[in-house]
Amino acid sequence: MEEREIAFLTVPFGPQHPASGHFHALMKVDGETVLELEPHPGYLHRGFEKLMEYRIHPQNCVLADRLDILDPFPCELGYVNAVEKIAGLEVPKRGRYIRIIMTELGRILSHITWIGVLSMVLGFDSANKIAWGDREKIIRLNEMATGGRIYPCYLCVGGARRDISQEFVDETSKALDYLEGQLSFYDYFVFKNETFVMRMEKVGRMTAEEAIDLGATGPNLRACGIDYDVRKDEPYEVYPEVEFNVITREEGDAYARSLCRRYEIAESISIVRQLLNNLPDGAFRMELSPVWAAPEGESYFCLEAARGEKCFHVVSDGSPFPYRVKIRPPSLSHSLVQFPYLVKGSAIADVPAIYWSLDPGPADVDR
Amino acid sequence: MRKMGYLSDKFSRTFTPFGILKNLFRKPMTLQFPYETLPPVEGYRGRHTIDLEKCDGCFICSMICPNKAIWPVEFNGRRYPQVDLGKCCWCQLCEEYCPNGAIKLTPHSMMVTMDKESAILGLGEEGFVPRHK
Amino acid sequence: MISNIESDLKSKFPDSLLNVASEDKRITLLVKKEELYQILSQLKDTGFNHFSDVSAVDYIADKEFELIYHLWSHREKIRAIVKVRIPREAPAVKSVFDLWTGAQIHEREDHELFGIDFEGNPNLSPLFLEDWEEIPPFRKDFDTRKYVKEKYYQEDEQYPIVKG
Numbered sequence: 001m002e003e004r005e006i007a008f009l010t011v012p013f014g015p016q017h018p019a020s021g022h023f024h025a026l027m028k029v030d031g032e033t034v035l036e037l038e039p040h041p042g043y044l045h046r047g048f049e050k051l052m053e054y055r056i057h058p059q060n061c062v063l064a065d066r067l068d069i070l071d072p073f074p075c076e077l078g079y080v081n082a083v084e085k086i087a088g089l090e091v092p093k094r095g096r097y098i099r100i101i102m103t104e105l106g107r108i109l110s111h112i113t114w115i116g117v118l119s120m121v122l123g124f125d126s127a128n129k130i131a132w133g134d135r136e137k138i139i140r141l142n143e144m145a146t147g148g149r150i151y152p153c154y155l156c157v158g159g160a161r162r163d164i165s166q167e168f169v170d171e172t173s174k175a176l177d178y179l180e181g182q183l184s185f186y187d188y189f190v191f192k193n194e195t196f197v198m199r200m201e202k203v204g205r206m207t208a209e210e211a212i213d214l215g216a217t218g219p220n221l222r223a224c225g226i227d228y229d230v231r232k233d234e235p236y237e238v239y240p241e242v243e244f245n246v247i248t249r250e251e252g253d254a255y256a257r258s259l260c261r262r263y264e265i266a267e268s269i270s271i272v273r274q275l276l277n278n279l280p281d282g283a284f285r286m287e288l289s290p291v292w293a294a295p296e297g298e299s300y301f302c303l304e305a306a307r308g309e310k311c312f313h314v315v316s317d318g319s320p321f322p323y324r325v326k327i328r329p330p331s332l333s334h335s336l337v338q339f340p341y342l343v344k345g346s347a348i349a350d351v352p353a354i355y356w357s358l359d360p361g362p363a364d365v366d367r
Numbered sequence: 368m369r370k371m372g373y374l375s376d377k378f379s380r381t382f383t384p385f386g387i388l389k390n391l392f393r394k395p396m397t398l399q400f401p402y403e404t405l406p407p408v409e410g411y412r413g414r415h416t417i418d419l420e421k422c423d424g425c426f427i428c429s430m431i432c433p434n435k436a437i438w439p440v441e442f443n444g445r446r447y448p449q450v451d452l453g454k455c456c457w458c459q460l461c462e463e464y465c466p467n468g469a470i471k472l473t474p475h476s477m478m479v480t481m482d483k484e485s486a487i488l489g490l491g492e493e494g495f496v497p498r499h500k
Numbered sequence: 501m502i503s504n505i506e507s508d509l510k511s512k513f514p515d516s517l518l519n520v521a522s523e524d525k526r527i528t529l530l531v532k533k534e535e536l537y538q539i540l541s542q543l544k545d546t547g548f549n550h551f552s553d554v555s556a557v558d559y560i561a562d563k564e565f566e567l568i569y570h571l572w573s574h575r576e577k578i579r580a581i582v583k584v585r586i587p588r589e590a591p592a593v594k595s596v597f598d599l600w601t602g603a604q605i606h607e608r609e610d611h612e613l614f615g616i617d618f619e620g621n622p623n624l625s626p627l628f629l630e631d632w633e634e635i636p637p638f639r640k641d642f643d644t645r646k647y648v649k650e651k652y653y654q655e656d657e658q659y660p661i662v663k664g
Contacts, residue, residue, distance in 0.1 A: 042628035050638050054645070059433035062458040133396035140408075147412045153458045161463070162410070212549050212574065215602025226574060228550075233577050234525060290431060290464060300570065300581065302552075311570065313555055326555040328570070336605050366628060 008035065013351060015043055020355060021362040023335060032347050037340045045366040049325050056320045057083060058290050062153045067327065068364040069150065070113055073099075073106040074305035076155040078312040079325070081236065083157055085299040086316050095159030095284040096238050101275050102145060102154060104268045105172075108179065109138045110306035111261050111268075114359050118258070119190060121352040122199055127190050134182055137175040144168050157292070159285030169276055176269050183266060191262055200255040204342045204354035207252060214341060215333035218308025219264065220358055222248045223256035230304040242274050254357035261359070293320045307331055307359055327367060335360035412457045413476035415450050421469035422447055428461035428470050437461060451487050452478065501576050502527055505546055513539055528581045536584050537594045540569065544599050547573045548580050551600035554607060556614045560640040563588045565616060569596075586616075595620040613638040 011027045014020030022043040028036040048067060052060050064079045065072030077099060084091065116131030139149045145164050146152040154160055190196055206216070208224040221228055229246045231239045247263040249256040298315040308330030315324040335358065342354050398404065407413075424446050429437040436454035439446040448461075448470065461470050502522045509529070510517060516539065519530040531539055552570035559566060562585075569582040586593060595618040597604045605627075607618040612626050615636035626632065635642055 042630070045628040047637065047644065050644055055433060058431065058460060062460060063433055063456070136396070140405075143408045143411060147408075147410045147459065148457065151457070153412075153456075161459075213601045215551055215600070217550075228574060234579070302579075309552070311552060313568070313570075315557055324557045326553075326557075328553040328555075332605060332609075333602050337602050 011348070013037075013355075020352070021360070023360070023362040023365070025339075027343075027348070027351070029348060032349075034343050034346055034348060034351060037343045037351075039336050039340060041336065041362070041365050043366065044363050048367040049327065052325045053321055053323065056291060057157050057294075057322075060322070060325075061156050065151055065153065066363070067367060068305070068307075068329070068331075068361045070361050070363075071106055071110040071306045072150075072152055073103040073154070074303055074310055076152070077103055077237075078301055078303050078310055078327075079314070080155050080157055081303070082299050082301040082312040082314040083294055083316070083322070085301055086294045086297045086314065089158060089286065091159050091286065092283040093280045094163075094282050095286075097275055097279055098160045098164055098284055099155060100238050101164070101172075101272055102142075102152070102160075104272050104275075105138055105141060107306045108265050108268050108272075109135060109142075111265050112138070114261060114356070115186065115190065118353075118356040119196075121356050122196070124190070124193075124196065127186075130185075130189070134179065137178060141168065141172055141175060144171065156285070158288050159283075161285070163284050169279070172272065172276060176272060180266070180269060183262070186262065191258065197255060199350075199353050200258060200357065201253060203254045203346070203350050204357060205251070205253040206338070206342065210341075211252070211338075214337050216308070216338055217330055217333075218304070218306075218359075219247075219257055219260040220308065220334065220338065222246065223260045224252040225250050228309075230302050230309055234302060236301070236303060238275070241278075242271050244271050254353055257357045257359075291320045293318060294322075305330055307334070307361060307364065329361075329364040329367060331360040331362075331364040334358045335362070335365055407474035407476070409474060411474040411476065412459050412472045413474050414452070414472070414478060415455075415461075416471055416473050417448060418469045418471075419447065421467045423467060423469075425466065427464050427466065431460050431464050433458065433460065449487060453487075502578060505578075505580075508546070509539070509542065512542060525577065526579045526581065528583070530583045533584050533586050533593070536582075537596065540571075540582065540596055541599060543571060543580055543582070547575045548578075549600075550574060551596075551603050551606075554603065554610060556610050556616060556638075558588075558614065558638070558640045560588070565591050565614065567593060567610075567616070590617075591615065592617040592619060594618070597621050612636065615639070 009029045011029050013025040013027055015022055015024040024040040024043065026038045026040065027034050055063070061076055061080055064075045067075040112131050112135050116128045116135070119125070119127035119131065142152060143149050145168050146154040146162065154162070206214075206220075206224055208226055211221050211224045212226065216224075217228065225248055227246045227248050232246055244267045247260050247267065249260055294316040296316060296318045298313070300311060300313045302309055302311040304310075309328070310330055311328035313324075313326040313328075314322055317323040335355070338358060339355055339360070343351055346354065426439065426448065428448055429439070434454045434456055436451045437448045438451070440449040457472070459472055462472055505527060506520055506522060510520065513535055516532045516535040517529060518532060521528045529539070548571040550572040552572055554567060554569050557566045557568070564585045565588055567584050567586060571580040571582070572578075573580070584593075593616065595603070595607055597607070597620060604621055604623065607621050608624055608627050610616050611618060611621075611624045612629065613636055618624065629637070634647070637644070
């Protein structure tokens with residue numbers, strides 16, 4: 001018998017923006033089955049943690065929303081809360097309410113963007129365009145409150161930089177009513193669509209033990225049955241005063257993760273409504289000088305971003321510059337640990353469905 | 368019997384005449400950009416404007432800028448700030464910390480240029496105009 | 501819950517625990533580097549099955565790195581923070597990859613950015629940077645601004661005072 005050499009084909013996935021975000025992976029492929037996937041992150045690495053050591057706190061707060069631009073409010077919220085925790089500052093009540101209203105609106109925006117991108121990658125372009133039109137409602141609210149459409153630059157140490165007006169409250173109620181009507185439309189158009197269900201059901205399945213071992217958090221973990229939500233387990237800001245449910249499913253496949261996110265949009269809408277009804281009056285900001293320095297110490301603050309558990313570890317040495325800032329991104333384990341694990345043995349056509357059902361943010365991975 | 372139920376379910380989900388007719392009379396979500404645009408909201412962070420009477424040359428704006436986009440320029444024997452719009456991140460910290468309210472951000476945000484030099488907002492006879500015209 | 505875990509650890513590792521502090525839902529340990537792996541293994545058996553991350557702080561004045569491990573227990577809903585100091589010359593620690601699979605990627609990032617060696621980690625190749633020839637960039641003796649000015653700016657490109 002003569003010896004024959006078998007070579008496997010190497011197919012790149014990304015880094016063009018519409019296919020996979022700014023993320024590159026090399027797949028080793030045998031026919032239609034993927035044998036192995038090697039991720040190559042680093043296209044968006046800016047060295048944020050080192051650059052933050054050269055800037056004072058107001059400058060860091062404003063640049064922090066470039067950490068994950070699809071969901072910028074938790075990035076600013078985490079940094080600001082970590083620094084306030086070292087100093088033991090008491091933020092006024094209205095400032096806390098405004099922060100969480102904008103954060104939950106940002107969570108709805110991130111999930112709607114995710115619906116759009118997932119549909120586009122599966123080839124379902126109509127849902128992409130409709131989702132992009134619905135994003136516009138929340139982007140107009142951002143514009144009214146913060147002055148910028150996508151980059152809010154809104155929070156500061158001690159509160160929020162601007163107040164919200166009565167016009168914003170009225171427009172938000174109208175936008176939330178519209179979005180609730182749209183959710184039933186998305187149910188009919190996307191989530192119960194036969195092609196969508198066939199492409200996402202039983203694909204990329206994780207058991208609960210595997211998910212915990214690989215470091216999954218956020219909707220990826222809740223789709224496997226574990227109810228871990230930082231807003232309920234280690235509450236921060238005004239979350240002890242609102243009521244909401246933690247959405248879990250049992251199957252652990254891509255369809256379960258999609259349904260988790262769809263029901264989280266409804267929960268966020270209800271949280272914003274409760275907060276708008278109970279909005280207190282008064283000051284929204286503590287006045288601090290720009291070269292205000294936190295005392296010596298360190299703190300570790302965890303919060304629930306749209307993608308999962310995001311943590312900030314800030315070390316301060318008594319000067320206006322932070323000594324060390326470490327950010328734990330939720331997408332690091334989504335796209336570099338879970339994605340190569342789930343893709344082994346699946347078909348090439350399932351790779352985009354698995355990747356976007358995990359909802360990674362490439363800017364979040366690289367920082 | 369199951370096949371009949373499946374077919375009638377598909378029929379009722381696909382055949383929605385009133386849903387389709389409603390879309391005939393709805394306005395599209397898109398705007399034809401150069402001819403129609405969204406009205407700017409007040410408080411939007413756009414191009415800078417400097418009031419030369421109020422500025423006293425303290426350069427706090429230059430010190431607080433996170434990207435070092437504001438630098439001094441000499442005009443009429445005094446120094447005023449000039450802004451490099453290519454480096455600016457539109458954060459409004461210069462307006463927040465200016466003690467006299469001299470530098471402000473206007474809602475004007477449609478700015479396009481083809482070369483880097485013209486992105487520096489310099490000073491001219493008319494006040495605060497871009498160099499490229 | 502927390503008091504059980506505290507007393508358990510104190511009885512098993514009497515001379516490695518330098519400091520134990522606990523508040524509402526967190527327990528913070530400062531340990532010596534010799535029995536670090538055993539302490540982390542004991543914490544995993546107690547129920548801390550979620551590995552959040554491992555971060556490093558460069559204390560250049562004390563000539564030490566401080567490694568901080570963050571763990572979470574899904575069953576008891578408690579967070580554990582384990583801190584350890586290792587010397588700055590030739591820093592090396594045993595990897596916890598066989599306890600938690602998700603730890604491998606965080607150790608790979610710390611190896612690239614700080615130069616800490618994790619023995620037993622299957623893949624410590626560079627993650628973000630390509631063709632990097634200087635010292636690990638997040639250390640305190642690496643000046644980012646000086647490096648950028650020398651490598652990327654042709655002449656002094658800061659704006660001189662222009663006569664307008």
